Amino acid sequence: xxxxxxxxxxxxxxxxxxxxxxxxxxxxxxxxxxxxxxxxxxxxxxxxxxxxxxxxxxxxxxxxxxxxxxxxxxxxxxxxxxxxxxxxxxxxxxxxxxxxxxxxxxxxxxxxxxxxxxxxxxxxxxxxxxxxxxxxxxxxxxxxxxxxxxxxxxxxxxxxxxxxxxxxxxxxxxxxxxxxxxxxxxxxxxxxxxxxxxxxxxxxxxxxxxxxxxxxxxxxxxxxxxxxxxxxxxxxxxxxxxxxxxxxxxxxxxxxxxxxxxxxxxxxxxxxxxxxxxxxxxxxxxxxxxxxxxxxxxxxxxxxxxxxxxxxxxxxxxxxxxxxxxxxxxxxxxxxxxxxxxxxxxxxxxxxxxxxxxxxxxxxxxxxxxxxxxxxxx
Numbered sequence: 560x561x562x563x564x565x566x567x568x569x570x571x572x573x574x575x576x577x578x579x580x581x582x583x584x585x586x587x588x589x590x591x592x593x594x595x596x597x598x599x600x601x602x603x604x605x606x607x608x609x610x611x612x613x614x615x616x617x618x619x620x621x622x623x624x625x626x627x628x629x630x631x632x633x634x635x636x637x638x639x640x641x642x643x644x645x646x647x648x649x650x651x652x653x654x655x656x657x658x659x660x661x662x663x664x665x666x667x668x669x670x671x672x673x674x675x676x677x678x679x680x681x682x683x684x685x686x687x688x689x690x691x692x693x694x695x696x697x698x699x700x701x702x703x704x705x706x707x708x709x710x711x712x713x714x715x716x717x718x719x720x721x722x723x724x725x726x727x728x729x730x731x732x733x734x735x736x737x738x739x740x741x742x743x744x745x746x747x748x749x750x751x752x753x754x755x756x757x758x759x760x761x762x763x764x765x766x767x768x769x770x771x772x773x774x775x776x777x778x779x780x781x782x783x784x785x786x787x788x789x790x791x792x793x794x795x796x797x798x799x800x801x802x803x804x805x806x807x808x809x810x811x812x813x814x815x816x817x818x819x820x821x822x823x824x825x826x827x828x829x830x831x832x833x834x835x836x837x838x839x840x841x842x843x844x845x846x847x848x849x850x851x852x853x854x855x856x857x858x859x860x861x862x863x864x865x866x867x868x869x870x871x872x873x874x875x876x877x878x879x880x881x882x883x884x885x886x887x888x889x890x891x892x893x894x895x896x897x898x899x900x901x902x903x904x905x906x907x908x909x910x911x912x913x914x915x916x917x918x919x920x921x922x923x924x925x926x927x928x929x930x931x932x933x934x935x936x937x
Contacts, residue, residue: 682700729770789840869886879897
């Protein structure tokens with residue numbers, strides 16, 4: 560947990576963020592909201608330990624003391640929100656009803672009904688793919704379907720864990736340069752509105768964060784209910800290829816389609832100030848973009864900084880020293896061990912006898928490191 564200490568010296572305010580730990584056995588710890596505990600977020604539920612964005616991954620998150628389940632949602636043809644990072648079925652992780660890896664032809668989730676989506680198995684990776692080398696070798700696999708957001712909410716509600724949060728990304732594709740992804744995209748406003756209705760139904764208004772690279776979707780959420788926490792994702796790196804490598808458009812004069820109508824140059828190129836102008840509560844940059852100045856700028860405006868996707872201990876150490884409020888990681892066991900070594904207060908691990916429990920934590924296989932953080936950015 561971070562505390563801001565302000566000292567007035569010779570007409571100057573000196574501000575310093577320092578770490579404070581809380582004894583999990585104390586009464587005060589039991590009364591704390593999970594937001595006051597250091598925010599460790601399991602990426603896609605913990606994709607290097609369990610099949611990503613499945614109930615097995617979400618169950619793993621609950622059992623292993625994540626503060627926040629990080630996950631992604633798409634919408635089916637018949638209007639159901641389902642948990643998937645990719646808008647089309649991912650051939651690296653998807654098999655048909657006969658157990659065969661699907662082909663490379665794009666099958667968009669929004670062209671399928673929920674029943675059709677459920678017919679695919681996303682619990683067993685294609686072991687010949689690069690994606691398996693990046694994320695599958697440590698993973699405990701199991702037959703799994705693409706779950707709905709409702710199923711995630713039901714799982715969390717039935718767990719008895721009333722402190723775990725969910726950070727749910729609205730997957731949107733606002734840049735025409737994204738080609739077929741843009742042309743076949745679901746209207747993100749439809750997803751936001753359905754997300755909000757389900758959130759209210761389960762009474763999870765204070766336990767969810769809505770995040771997106773498309774800040775227009777966050778504006779929609781702010782208009783529906785400003786009490787729902789929102790988080791602005793962004794990227795601006797030369798390490799990637801494709802339109803989503805640079806979403807701020809610092810190197811272009813015109814406004815980026817990702818920023819909900821804003822021009823980043825009207826905010827001195829500062830994504831914190833831009834997001835704050837929309838009422839957004841937190842920013843979430845690709846981890847190499849985080850600087851101490853960025854963190855201080857966010858904290859000065861009452862905003863949190865959550866870095867993605869942090870898989871290396873050295874990077875965790877640098878970000879921790881900068882004072883980020885949370886980290887998202889594929890290497891969930893490494894992330895938790897790091898913060899335990901720092902004496903940070905974390906949610907306790909929770910042994911649960913549940914249908915989606917798998918005994919082994921992960922395969923302890925040495926993989927990487929990968930150039931330019933490829934495992935974290937793929």
